[in-house]
Amino acid sequence: MNIIVLIKQSRSAFLLLVLLVFGQLLWLAPAQAHVAHVTAEFTPNQNNPNNRTFTNTSPITGVCGGAHRQWCIDNKIASIASGFSTADARKQGSGVVDHGRGSLYFGLPEQRSITVVSDTGETAELFLRITGFAFRYSQPDPNLFSSTRDLRGCRELYGNLNYSDSIFRILGRNDNGAGGRSSCAYEMLAATEFSFVGTDILYELETPEPLN
Template sequence: MIRHLCSTVARHRLQFGLGVLALLAGLASAQAADIYITADFKPDIDNSNQREFVNTTPWSGVCVGTHQAACINNNWWSIDTKVRGTKQGIREATYGPNGFYIGMPAPRTVRVTSEDGLHTFDLGFNIIGAAMRLVDADGDGPREPASSGNPSNCDLGLKNTSALNRTVMRMFLRRDGGDGVVACALHWISTNNYLITEFDFTYKLTTPAPLAMRSGLYTGMTTFRVGGTGEGADFDLGNGVALDDNLVNVHFRLDVEHAFQLDLPPGSDRAVLAPKSGWTQWSDHGIVPTRLERELPFALSSSGQFSVSLQCQHPLADGRCAIRNMTVDAEDAPLDIRLTLPGFHDAVTGADALGVALTTTMVPPVLTADAFVIRRPSRLHFAVNGEAVTTMLAHPGSHYRGDVTVIFDATP
């Protein structure tokens, strides 16, 4: 019998109230906003082209509503930082920090760690743009509080102005793709008090190669400081800025759920051993076969690592399984079991998974491939070899049998 086990990773979350309270008390002078970025890798065996993470972060910020179609078409993904505050704008014919101004940080590498703490991977996080919405706090300013011209150092991705409530929104897109530190500004803004009712950033996430990651949840975090010019902030909103929150904690959650499937042909639960050329040489000429064998073909699909182990109804001391004479009292016959998975190799040694001997005493090998393998023809080979065959034939008409379980664990 061949059995396929695909385990599910158990996920536990522990919360320690005292530790959290102590941390918050220590950060009382710097309020923090928490935002979450999520991505999944859940490949589909019937869609072999899906080999990368998919961004599953809910839409928020300027890309929601009116501008969502444009964001989707341009692969922009905005997220609202939840930062709110005020800005004292000063109209002047420069691209300086007194106007509509956003300075953006250089890219970062964020380390994500598996739930068990044993595996870490790096992801790249680039801020490729930012957006801000300003509302005339007193309602006494001009209908158009910001320049309609092109910004310095950046391109204008999205824009929206409401003359009725004296609101302006602009999305800046960096020309460097997020590779350095850059400041973007409009030519002028009216001299007035403004409410910052929204501050968003647009990002690019460069995820690890998911085929090298084991199934499970990976988390990480990075923190950005938001503030005014001269405050050493990662996001610089210019002069005259007062914010409710000046820290943004960006939490990352990567969920990896590898595809794994065995396609077994009918009758794969039974392996009848016989000489390769049949029993004629023995029955007609008395020639003892050197081997009784049977090969079971199957197809295997996998996008990640998996282990293989063996269980026996009749285990032998050397780790092999045996088949037992059910007719007379006789010596058990040892089985040699070998697994062949073309295209796969041992994740530790790099050895190709060709004719891998399976025993109950082995350390279960962890096997992997360099690509998403779909329905690869594979085989299990069962055999009784050498002197054990002669011993079996000393009891003609007997019936030997034994159960063998080959376990494929997709979460090794």
């Protein structure tokens, strides 16, 4: 994942534009790339001098831009559609029920530290974290059991029924994206084919030191 950062400074706020170029973030993505525009704003507050979090001002796409918008607001989660075309992406089990690549397996990038420079020459450090992801997949038989009871490297934040032919999950990383590269996996029926129809990225922006 490549990142380009532009920043402008006004008297009252840092205005941030992050261009995220996603490429093969997940195992299910073939040779694809997607440019996502993310904007955020930081406004100093004398009543909260230790504030380190940017306010997301980018258009919300993906899971938080639809029916789950209020849930995302309540849980302070931002999402962006990855742009991956997964309508024809299929996952076939390896024949072994485990947490390897024969299961549902996602590789996720490490936290990125970025130096941003304002128009007046001031600099600040910014952390960009990919904190989780959301995805939907279908299975041929709604009577098959699809559980996240034994996740590895992540946890379920939201999900629909385990018995369904159209399953939706929002998963968060155990390290909240602050560690190194990590993976998220859980056991699936090893011989069953699943079709993926969408993948969204959860992220957050934070400064390591207060901007005041």
